[in-house]
Amino acid sequence: MNKIQNQTRPVFPFTAIVGQEEMKLALILNVIDPKIGGVMIMGDRGTGKSTTIRAIADLLPEIEVVLDDLFNSHSSDYDLMSDAVKQRIEQGSELSTQFIKVPMIDLPLGATEDRLCGTIDIEKALNEGIKTFEPGLLAKAHRGILYVDEVNLLDDHLVDILLDSAASGWNTVEREGISIRHPSRFVLVGSGNPEEGELRPQLLDRFGMHAEIRTVKEPSLRVQIVEQRSKFDKDPYACIAEFQDKQKGLKSHIISAQEKLPSIIIDYDLRVKISEICGILNVDGLRGDIVTNRAAKAFAAYQNKDEVDIEDIRKVITLCLRHRLRKDPLDSMDSGTKVNEVVNEILGCTEL
Structure with missing residues (x-):
């Protein structure tokens, strides 16, 4: 405590x-x-x-950072190092680190x-x-x-x-x-x-x-949210202690997913389907394709899978694409709904 x-x-x-x-x-x-x-x-x-x-x-x-460095530099990853730390490594200096x-x-x-x-x-x-x-x-x-x-x-x-x-x-x-x-x-x-x-x-x-x-509409959920917040405001440390095990569980789940991520594969046919959806939706550029591929891999790692499947793509693609659609002032359909329609057409309709 x-x-x-x-x-x-x-x-x-x-x-x-x-x-x-x-x-x-x-x-x-x-x-x-x-x-x-x-x-x-x-x-x-x-x-x-x-x-x-x-x-x-x-x-x-x-995270582990180099001691006395202004930029939270990594001690071994060159991409995450400041030029000063790289210089110290080239000069053979020993780096002290700390966790923050x-x-x-x-x-x-x-x-x-x-x-x-x-x-x-x-x-x-x-x-x-x-x-x-x-x-x-x-x-x-x-x-x-x-x-x-x-x-x-x-x-x-x-x-x-x-x-x-x-x-x-x-x-x-x-x-x-x-x-x-x-x-x-x-x-x-x-x-x-x-x-x-x-x-x-x-x-x-x-x-x-x-x-x-959106604001939660369901009365029972609203009550639950208010009670949870009131409990925290009354005694934050008791609330933190109550959820400590769940927090530890989620933290280790995230760490496992980070470690698993580099080995996750996404089949060529699924990559084609992602790009097909982006093409039908007239998404400008390739950023939407790239982000959806990345997000699907991250979600598969989070689910402890070895490779991406259709449901992983379905879960993340609206998050990745809804803000990339061209705005039509006369179109009354929500962009997220539009993405879902095309996704169901290309990936097959399913009950979520």
Whole structure:
């Protein structure tokens, strides 16, 4: 119990969250394979978006980072190392490491570009010849989760920077002819309320998955959610202790899926069916095909399978494609329904 109470801020347990299965699945799959490209969660106010996102971060296993490194560098994976750590390895220096919780970084709406990207101390660089870098949120989020609440209200310029970093895995800061770059690989999670404005289609397309959540209508479920929240607010540590075994079980399940993921195979015929669905839906580019393949593999690993089957594709494809369809102002059909119709046509209709 003491160990639980050492947490600086108690976090609502992920396994205690009632409903919103689509959002929870999208987050879990992105944790299993961060290369899926993050998730955009759109839904009504007060539906537990922020609570769920913070809860998944608290659930993740600790990561090993190089001690005294500003960028949470990995000690052996070159793709996840800063240039300074690579230099130390080339010089034969021994690296000390430590384990830390997976970073969960919030990007506030009023953040400046310097706060996001970091800043270079120009005066020190010119006078002393020393590159002094003050890390920004992109550095702190490396190998973690970067969460943007109300992403549809964020300045477009900052969204562009965010998405460029998420796609390339690197952040470059340039000022007065001085350039510093560092690794910045993170799971990008955005949330918002569609009533407050839509994201530009080209930006929406850069999110790997898109989950839509609605306010729970069923009275008994609403009561369950309210009771669960009240119990946590009254005594958070007792609630955390109550769900400790379920949390451990899900954590080990995610770790097993991460280990199994590289060996998962997806049959050529199934890959063709995915691309056929994308073609019929007029999905621009190939990002939809790539993300669906990745997500299906992650889901198969999560189900402890050796290869992807049709049901794995059926489970994830709407999450991967619904935000990539061209918007027709005269079309009254929901994009998710449109995806489901084509999926049933190509993969065969089945009761879910």
